[in-house]
Each structure stands twice: as structure tokens, then as C-alpha cells.
Amino acid sequence: MKQEPLLAFGVLFGAANAKCDPATIQAALPGGASVNFAYALAANSTFEVPKSSTGYPTNAVNLPALCAVSVQVESISNSTFGFGLFLPDDWNGRFLATGNGGFGGGINYLDMGAGVRYGFATISTDTGHNSSTGDGSWAYQHPERVENWGHLAMHGSVVVAKAITAAYYAQNVSYSYYSGCSTGGRQGLKEAEFYPEDFDGIVAGAPAWWTTHMQPWTARVALYNLPTTADYYISAELFSTINTEVIKQCDPQDGLVDSIISDPKGCNFRPETLLCGANATPNATSCMTGPQLNTLYKIFTDYLAENNTLIFPTYWIGSEGQPALLTGSAPNPLGTDYIKYFLSKGPDWNYSDYNDDIVELSDSINPGKATVGFDLSAFHNRGGKILSYHGMVDPLIPTSSTPYFYNHVQRTLAPKSIEIDSFFKFFLVPGMGHCSSTPTKMNAPWYFAGPNQQSALDQRVYSVPGYEDEEHDVLLAMMAWVEKGRVPSYVVGTKYVNETTHMDVVRQRPLCMYPKQAKYKGEGNVNDAQSWECKSLY
Ligand SMILES: *[C@@H]1O[C@H](CO)[C@@H](O)[C@H](O)[C@H]1NC(C)=O
Ligand SMILES: *[C@@H]1O[C@H](CO)[C@@H](O)[C@H](O)[C@H]1NC(C)=O
Ligand SMILES: *[C@@H]1O[C@H](CO)[C@@H](O)[C@H](O)[C@H]1NC(C)=O
Numbered sequence: 001m002k003q004e005p006l007l008a009f010g011v012l013f014g015a016a017n018a019k020c021d022p023a024t025i026q027a028a029l030p031g032g033a034s035v036n037f038a039y040a041l042a043a044n045s046t047f048e049v050p051k052s053s054t055g056y057p058t059n060a061v062n063l064p065a066l067c068a069v070s071v072q073v074e075s076i077s078n079s080t081f082g083f084g085l086f087l088p089d090d091w092n093g094r095f096l097a098t099g100n101g102g103f104g105g106g107i108n109y110l111d112m113g114a115g116v117r118y119g120f121a122t123i124s125t126d127t128g129h130n131s132s133t134g135d136g137s138w139a140y141q142h143p144e145r146v147e148n149w150g151h152l153a154m155h156g157s158v159v160v161a162k163a164i165t166a167a168y169y170a171q172n173v174s175y176s177y178y179s180g181c182s183t184g185g186r187q188g189l190k191e192a193e194f195y196p197e198d199f200d201g202i203v204a205g206a207p208a209w210w211t212t213h214m215q216p217w218t219a220r221v222a223l224y225n226l227p228t229t230a231d232y233y234i235s236a237e238l239f240s241t242i243n244t245e246v247i248k249q250c251d252p253q254d255g256l257v258d259s260i261i262s263d264p265k266g267c268n269f270r271p272e273t274l275l276c277g278a279n280a281t282p283n284a285t286s287c288m289t290g291p292q293l294n295t296l297y298k299i300f301t302d303y304l305a306e307n308n309t310l311i312f313p314t315y316w317i318g319s320e321g322q323p324a325l326l327t328g329s330a331p332n333p334l335g336t337d338y339i340k341y342f343l344s345k346g347p348d349w350n351y352s353d354y355n356d357d358i359v360e361l362s363d364s365i366n367p368g369k370a371t372v373g374f375d376l377s378a379f380h381n382r383g384g385k386i387l388s389y390h391g392m393v394d395p396l397i398p399t400s401s402t403p404y405f406y407n408h409v410q411r412t413l414a415p416k417s418i419e420i421d422s423f424f425k426f427f428l429v430p431g432m433g434h435c436s437s438t439p440t441k442m443n444a445p446w447y448f449a450g451p452n453q454q455s456a457l458d459q460r461v462y463s464v465p466g467y468e469d470e471e472h473d474v475l476l477a478m479m480a481w482v483e484k485g486r487v488p489s490y491v492v493g494t495k496y497v498n499e500t501t502h503m504d505v506v507r508q509r510p511l512c513m514y515p516k517q518a519k520y521k522g523e524g525n526v527n528d529a530q531s532w533e534c535k536s537l538y
């Protein structure tokens, strides 16, 4: 059932008299901020990403008519951060900030392109440095850069960009939104914690919220499977075999055999069914040895300190199908670069020296105050709303870390008589990986126009092609909640036959707000969202 398109929400505010040039933008800036560029782009233009922006090099194409702006802002200890701002001619009166990924530094013009198609004045911060998402070397002996990355650059960019937006349209923004995934999810939750006035609604996907513990875990979990020459090593091919067995054992528990594991916690997976017999060849990829079973059990066990305190919760079963952190010849730099550069162990630090003291060091430094705390009461009290989500087979950020965060926010707010569900909801996405996409084996409905998702289809798309409404588009769902008080109980996920052409749909399914789960009603086309309902297990 389709609803009114979003822009029926409000009138379009024209930009008729606004001038798009550096002098006009500079006049709107507070002290310590200066214009890098400001120029108009006609409808259908391509925004050419400046060569200096290494983090997000992809040009934004087929844009609506807009004013493209970039500004540099002075920050602590002589550092600066920059941001990009797209001011569309057909403005919807609202403001949207997009997020970053990993340790990446650079303005995410691609996600700005997705946002500006809705009519938002849309920004992205460079977080105060240049780098690819997996490179943390910029942080070494530069705590001011880490602080910019942790929280200062996003907040500072939002404040200055709102001032520009109000001056440019001669009108204050009516509502402010945030939409980011991964590090972007963390940035959104950090804003809610530290700067509750910045946004009315925050969409925070797969949030990397526990920087101090997740980055060490990233190294720890890889080390369970290293070195690649060990008899306990599990290769990518063997993980694929394990994944097929996981799907076989754990798919039916949700009530429907469809290759999508929707209830991994309801499954008591027994990898012993894969044990090799007497005639197995060395390095077999179709069966497991005892030592390999040990490795698998370690990977799927929460990381605990010696005193049994939880350091970081691990993957949910199903995530082994894309073992991104598990099969390299060394741990992922998202773990080791953090230890070398954010914790100042130095470039020569050897991952074979990893031990749990790293976690205590990490807690004591708390680099850039990036880790998000649980007290979101200030954001609740000002009427803010959060919609979070997490792919259930996320190979980079364990799915379990989002329910953990949610449950701890609930623990923190219940004694303050704050009902978490009144302002913070999240949904799990069966069969979705990290922020977007689904493994071919599962073919799960994963698309709902979340941050980073548009470009995984085709960056020219607007919203959810064919279903541009609040039932299918998470950002429109957030707007309906903030502006109309329409509380979302699910968002429908869509799987297209071909992502690139995004014409025909394979299946759609409700993604239910935690702790509810989608259950097949028992009749009707299983590929039709109407054949499913959100059911509470508690
Ligand atoms: C933009 O270009 C596409 C073809 O690439 C065309 O169909 C569309 O009408 C153009 N839109 C505008 C506003 O010029
Ligand atoms: C990023 O690198 C480019 C080229 O090396 C440089 O011009 C630019 O100032 C850098 N940006 C930041 C924020 O350091
Ligand atoms: C900032 O730079 C100036 C000029 O190079 C220097 O004198 C000052 O000590 C620096 N301040 C900080 C906090 O690093």
C-alpha cells in the first residue's frame, strides 16, 4: 500500500533570491571558518570530487540543481576540519547530515547526492583528515585529529552548515536529520549523546559505537584463526562450507525454509556434523577437523576478560559466510592501526604481541571520546528520535553489538522513568551484511534507502524505486515519526531481481522493530510483505 510521497509533507521553499558564490557564503560564516568553494550546478550535473579528497573519491552524478559549497573550520590545537554542503534549488525546508566510514577522512559527496534528491540541504564532514577507510596512520601522535574524528568535526560542521543554510534560504531549517552507517552510525549516536540539539531524528545503521573495545576485538577475533599455516586455520572456502551447513540447520527455526536465517538465536548450531572422516585430505574445504572446530567455537564466543567481564560481543551465526575479518594473513587494520596509532603503540607494533592489556589501555585513553555512552536522556528530553538497524550477517561489526547498546541504554534510562521505546527503536535485517547487500546464498530483502545503500544500487536512484514512501524508506519513516508522530513498527525491506536496474522485485518483507520478529502468516505469497506480521516473542 503506497502512501503520499514525502514531499507532500511540506511546501517547497524556493531559493529564488539566494546567491551561490563564495562571498555570499562567507558572509554567513562565523569567525574561524572560510569558504573553500561555492558554485552553482545546473540540473543533471556531475559534482567532481576535488582530487584532494582521498576518502570518498566517487563523483556524484545527475544531481538536481544546487549550490555546491565547501567550508574549512578551525578546530583545536591548530587543526581544521572541512565539510561539503549541497543546497538544492528545490529545498524541502530541512537539513540532513550524512556520515563517514571506518577511519576514513574526506567528504562523502556520494551520500550527499542521495540526500539532496529528497530536497534536503545536505552535508558531510571530512572528520578533519584525509585517509581511506582502513587507514588509521593519521591518528598517530595527533590526539587533536582523533578528537575531530571522534565528535568535534561532525558537530562543528552541523552548526556552521545550519547557519549557512538559514542565511542562504533566508529561513531557518524546519527539521534536522542525520543518516549514517558504521562509523556513520557511531557519529549519529555520538551526536545524540553529546549534542542533543543538533538533530530531531537520527538514522544510525550498524553503529560502530564501542570504539575502545570493538577495534581490539577486530584484532583478537582474527588471531583465533592465525597463522594461515596452523592446523586449526579455517580457509574462506571452508567458511563457505560452514555457512551452507549453518543455513541448513538454522533457517527453519523462523518458520519458513527460504535460505534466510531470521532467528539465529533460536538455533543450536552443531558444527560437529561437518567433522572429517578417515579419508579426508589435508586442507579439505568440505569438512572440519577437531582443531578447526576449536577455532570456530572461539570465533563464536563473546570476548571476555579474565574476570569474566564482557569485552565485546561476537558475531551471530550466519556471519561466517563473508569472513572479511577472519581469513587474511594478518588482522584487519581496523584493529591493528587502532592499536598502533590511536593507542600510540607505534608503527612497529607486532600483532603477535596482542593481549588483553590493550583493552585496558584503550579504556584509559578513550581516543577522541569516540565511544558512545548509554545516557541518551538529554536527546530524549528534547524530543529527538533514533532509528537504528543492523544486518544480521554483518561480517565487520557483530550484529550483537546493537542489541547490547540498546539494552544498556534501556538499563540507563529506565531508572529515570524514560521509556526507551518512546524515542529509540531498532530493527535487525535478516540476511543483510554490513550496511548494504546480501550474500547470493540468501538473497534477502535488504534495501530500504538507508545510508550508503543508494550507491549499492545506482547512485542516481531516489528513495526506494517503485516504493517511495515511509513504509519502505527508513529516512521517510523517520520523518513521519518526527513530524507526524507516526510511530514506525517496521520498515519493509526490498530485494530487486537486479540491483543495478532495480525494476522487478524478488521479495519484500517487514523488518520488525526489536524485539519483535517477522513471522510468515502461513498463507499468501511468501515474497509479499503482506504475508508477514511482526510478532513479539516476549
Ligand atoms: C537528466 O538526464 C536524463 C537522462 O540522462 C533525462 O532523462 C532527464 O530528463 C534529465 N533531467 C533534467 C532535469 O534535465
Ligand atoms: C587532504 O590532502 C590534500 C592533498 O594532499 C590537501 O590539499 C588537503 O588539505 C588535505 N585535507 C586535510 C583535511 O588535511
Ligand atoms: C599553533 O600554531 C602556532 C603557530 O605555528 C604556534 O605558535 C602555537 O603554539 C600552536 N598552538 C597549538 C595549540 O599547537
Ligand SMILES: *[C@@H]1O[C@H](CO)[C@@H](O)[C@H](O)[C@H]1NC(C)=O
Residues within 6 Å of the ligand: 166, 170, 171, 172
Ligand atoms: C532563526 O531562528 C533564530 C532563533 O530562534 C532567530 O533569531 C532568527 O531570526 C531566525 N532566522 C530566520 C532567518 O528566520
Ligand SMILES: *[C@@H]1O[C@H](CO)[C@@H](O)[C@H](O)[C@H]1NC(C)=O
Residues within 6 Å of the ligand: 228, 229, 230, 282, 283
Ligand atoms: C595446506 O595449507 C598449508 C598452509 O596454507 C600449506 O602449507 C600446505 O601446503 C597445504 N597442504 C595441502 C596438501 O594443500
Ligand SMILES: *[C@@H]1O[C@H](CO)[C@@H](O)[C@H](O)[C@H]1NC(C)=O
Residues within 6 Å of the ligand: 305, 306, 307, 308, 309, 356, 359, 360, 363
Ligand atoms: C575486569 O577486567 C577488565 C579487563 O582487564 C577490567 O577493565 C575491568 O575493570 C575488570 N572488572 C572488574 C569488575 O574487575
Ligand SMILES: *[C@@H]1O[C@H](CO)[C@@H](O)[C@H](O)[C@H]1NC(C)=O
Residues within 6 Å of the ligand: 350, 351, 352
Ligand atoms: C611478529 O612477531 C612474530 C613472532 O615473534 C615474528 O615471526 C614476525 O616476523 C613479526 N612480524 C613482523 C612484521 O615483525
Ligand SMILES: *[C@@H]1O[C@H](CO)[C@@H](O)[C@H](O)[C@H]1NC(C)=O
Residues within 6 Å of the ligand: 498, 499, 500, 501
Ligand atoms: C543487471 O543489469 C545490468 C544492467 O542492465 C547488467 O549489466 C547486469 O549484467 C545485470 N546483472 C545480473 C546479475 O543479471
